[in-house]
Amino acid sequence: MAAKLIKILSNLKQSICKISKTSTKVNNVAQGNCQRSPSTGSRFYSSQVRKCTMIPGDGIGPEISQAVQKIFATAKVPIEWETVDVTPVRGPDGKFGIPQAAIDSVNRNKIGLKGPLMTPVGKGHRSLNLALRKEFNLYANVRPCRSLEGYKTLYDNVDVVTIRENTEGEYSGIEHEIVDGVVQSIKLITEEASMRVAEFAFEYTRENKRKKVTAVHKANIMRMSDGLFLRCCRDVAAKFPDIKFEEKYLDTVCLNMVQDPSQYDVLVMPNLYGDIMSDMCAGLVGGLGLTPSGNIGINGALFESVHGTAPDIAGQDKANPTALLLSAVMMLKHMGLVEQARIIETACYETIKEAKYLTGDLGGKAKCSEFTNEICAKISAH
């Protein structure tokens, strides 16, 4: 009796192994045109239509999302959009949370594009961004900052990517008032999370053919915590001998970044430093309205625009869709649709460079639709 059971179980095991073997074989065949995404492990044929979740957001969110969808349609990108609304609803336990439909959608599709969300102050629910981050276990935030030709800032030669650990660090949210008038806030650094983000950083560097990774830390003061982060980075660096690795103190990086940003390539750092550095680099190229951002998670990836909802210009066709568009391009590269990503990106950069149709925040007078149409025209002409 027991022997029969064992036989059945071993047959089951063999059949499971066979199934998984065939699926990996299929995936390897499809690898040809695709870039491997290390974290999601998602692979697909390049001719297959892919579903993506779209979260338009508030304020100018809906109009810029529509602009992006129009551009993608013109470029014939094989993506089907599934629009969801993440306005929090009261759940059965009385607490506000993201609607289940939205969660299911992103879990199913594993890729999402998010517009700006408004977090009302003092209401009964937590920050939506935080909730999304926890839900999909988004552990790394990538922000490439590149100087745009055609939009002049004081810095012309910026080409930096900041990769920041997204789950722990100073933003762990663990705070207590020990004694009256004395507050302590705990910064949490774990080996697991640091290894994860370090590996992602090096893989990203390799895939995007970049040369150098700089770990930014303050281990002279926070010896144990940043020391652990550094050790993890060093361990991972040893596995990637073709990529240059250096470690710099946070103050040195800040000092050098404002004087000569061209000396840095990819920066990897814990949560708080990453937050500040990524915003500073965004400031160097022209602000948050032009910077794409991607959050990579274990179960998927969410790309977003990091600017505000701009309620004062919402609905007036004045918004600048560049940030959301560049984030969508990042999404395409992540999914492996490199060629289409390149076409759209080039069209966008050229439109800004020509400076004939620029929206208000870049100093022009064009409307959002005119800007979008110009990009579409360039794509069609390609």
Next chain:
Amino acid sequence: MAARIFMKRPLELGKTFRKASTNLSAFEIQHKSPLVKKQQKIPVALYGGRHAVTMLPGSGIGPELMAYVRDVFRYAGAPVDFETININPNTDESDDLIHAITSIKRNGVAIKGNIETKSEDTEVQSRNVAIRNELDLFINVLNCKSYPGVKCRQSNIDIVIIRQNTEGEYAMLEHESVHGVVESMKIVTQSNSERVARWAFEYAKRHGRKKVTIVHKANIMKLSDGLFLETSRRIAKEYPEIEHNDMIIDNCCMQLVSNPHQFDVMIMTNLYGSIVSNVICGLIGGAGLLSGRNYGDHYAVFEPGTRNTGTAIAGKNIANPIAMLNASVDMLEHLGHQQHADMIQQAIVKTICEDNIQTPDLGGHHSSSDVVQRVIDHIVHSDRT
């Protein structure tokens, strides 16, 4: 005799003290509860009309810069005698450090370079942090003013950064609860935040500054930065003639690189102060120009603004001596020798802005000794009563 009594009293420095007393938490030791230590006022040393000042050269470019300060002071005739104490970076023992701290307590004023702590042992506290905490130098002031002759991206910057110097993220209280999980504690206290805010507003009032900006991250760190923010706002109400606002640190950094002229005086906690001061130093032209002042209730320590050791450029005669010279000028002002301070200050400004004798980090091609020689020439030829 008195010195020996001091030596015997256990000082709470890293493992020396933790071994000695077991019933006090690290936090209590850190914040020097009155049960442990009596802060006795030590009379400031003043012998024969000349001030004695402790000099801590530190490592890297520290020793050469200190030599320049001595030269300049000799030519300027400043009535200051230096008591030099070298702290060995390689050892874990804190004898040199205790000696240095006692000397500063005796003299009241010090000038220092950046002291390196080579040990990576997590029990040994960073020596700079130890000095600051022991002497309770709770304020760090950085007066960032653009030099007209220096090539930089933003001109006409005039910002004062006032930064909490002893607690915050630099509390150095860390532990590994489970293997692979490290917790580091950031401490914010009501009393320290209040002292900083009050000092800052008094400073603004005394120097005719119009606006104070409080930099924080209270949207995420609600309790800790929230406490700092609330305390500062409360103190701000007592100074209605000074405008105040607050800004989140990431927005602040973004604004600094695009429009730094909107800031006047900025108050913040320890880590943000480090970041913002380095950003502004970068905007002004480099780490070699600005000097920082650390103030406590009883002591004052002067140092170059961006606390860099400069090991890479040590001994090559290309380090920028201006930061250390500016620190020495601040020190002379603090001691009350305004005339000497002005004389050296004017010589510095003439050298950098009019003569354009600048070191490589500012885009020039002169060596440090050239710069110092020119400063000395200006001093010798200036009008002296």
